[in-house]
Amino acid sequence: MSVRVQAGGRPWNRLEWTALDEPARRRALTRPVQVVAETTRQAVAGVLETVRARGDEALRELTARFDRVELERFEVDTAEFAAAEAAVGAELRRAMAEAAARIEAFHRAGMGRDYAVETAPGVVCERIVRPVPRVGLYVPAGSAPLPSTALMLCVPARLAGCREVVLCTPPRADGTADPAVLVAARLAGVGRVFKLGGAQAIAALAFGTASVPKVDKIFGPGNSYVDEAKRQVAQSGAAAIDMPAGPSEVLVIADAGADPAFVAADLLSQAEHGPDSQVLLLTDSAVLLDRVEAELEAQLSALPRADIAARALSASRLVLVESLEQAFAISNAYAPEHLILALREPRAWLDRVEAAGSVFLGDWTPEALGDYCSGTNHVLPTSGAARAWSGVSVASFQNFVSVQAASREGIAAIGPCAVTLARAERLNAHANAVALRLRRAGA
Secondary structure, eight states, X not given: OEEEOOGGGOOXXXXXXXXXXXXXXXXHTOOHHHHTHHHHHHHHHHXXXXXXXXXXHHXXXXXXXXXXXXXXXXXXXXXXXXXXXXXXXXXXXXXXHHHHHHHHHHHHHTOOOOEEEEEETTEEEEEEEEEOSEEEEEOOOTTSOOHHXXXXXXXXXXXXXXXXXXXXXXXXXXXXXXXXXXHHHHHTTOOEEEEOOHHHHXXXXXXOOSSSOOOSEEEOOOOHHHHHHXXXXXXXXXXXXXXXXXSXXXXXXXXXXXXXXXXXXXXXXXXXXXXXXXXXXXXXXXXHHHHHHHHHHHHHHTOTTHHHXXXXXXXXXXXXXXXXXXXXXXXHHHOOSEEEEEOSSGGGGGGGOOSOSEEEESTTOOHHXXXXXXXXXXXXXXXXXXXXXXXXXXXXXXXXXXXXXXXXXXXXXXXXXXXXXXXXXXOHHHHHHHHHHHHHHHO
16 A cells, blocks of 8 residues: 655655555556646647747747746847856866767767668668758756756767757746856857747747747657647647657666665655656665665755755655566566666666666666766656657667669569569559569560
8 A cells, every 4th residue: 555654744655566456556657747637738739829820929928928038039149158158167168078078979889870781683772861951959947957958969969960950948037048058059069049948949949930940850858848849749740859758757776785875866866857757766675765765854855956856756656566576567667767776786687677768777877977977868758658769869860761772683683572562462553663674674
């Protein structure tokens, strides 16, 4: 059964998995955003239609309503970029450059390449790689700016060679964009930035306005409204999207030997993202679970964003399981954005992972390293989408086009196969297109 822990005002839920029936287990793995999905869908649909119909005028009204700032011009100009460069300190600039270099090294190593194969004498099949021409990047701000997200999106876009890259990020109260986000964007090769946030930013990128160019594909994480806006514009055909990437989440699988302070810190690092984030701990050790609870309480009280983290923890779970095998089965059903294996032999368990956005092995690999500077990408599928989607990579910004060429010898070699298959499917025009050439080739 589910027990609401009240001692010390603890906001999280402690569960014993074997005591739950199937409906209770499903509820335990429900993300917070799934509870308000219908309300979110309706609100987002209204925003999208307003921007589609009224363009920049709607963007100004929505920015005034949601961001509480009135903007005449959305695009960041040269003076604001210069002010941002002056405002960002040398230490932060060095850290961003260091992170960008590792992100580039990792993503460059995984880039796809053109290749060609002769599948039969006179028949050559190829795959060629082409960048998506126009892409839009969304960097959330909300309660905290995210220059790291600018790096995660801008670096692979540059490596892919996209012709046009624009970035949207919410304005601050004074009407400017966050300086660190601007510096990160420029550092990674992106010079067009628009001060737009929320579902209205996604609408502007998808439909285009007098100020904001329409793009072919939209990238980036965001809250439940941004995530839903991306889903709706993709469903309408207005623009493709990278993946469902909504509120952040982490699942930790820990054994009895895990450090409870490390585990609590990792849970809180995701909980502080926002009140709609979710964190889960699965462990086969009741003793560790007790110690993690104590650490959560102690560390939470010292966090500047304690209120945000506590609200996220209210939809989070600390789960006692019978075995690590059961923990992996639960994790695969949940398909977390981030999966931390706080285990004594983490790599030995890696084969058990079927669905996760990104995996962190062992006690010395906090999820925060992946958020910033290990080199992997932190724009990852959420809400269970990791069952079928992957995190952002250079390939996300590219199209892979197949090419084939057959000579007279080639059509003679494989044409009969095509004719047989076409006639079996009763597609006689297909068969005739090949048979005609076979007769000419024979002559």
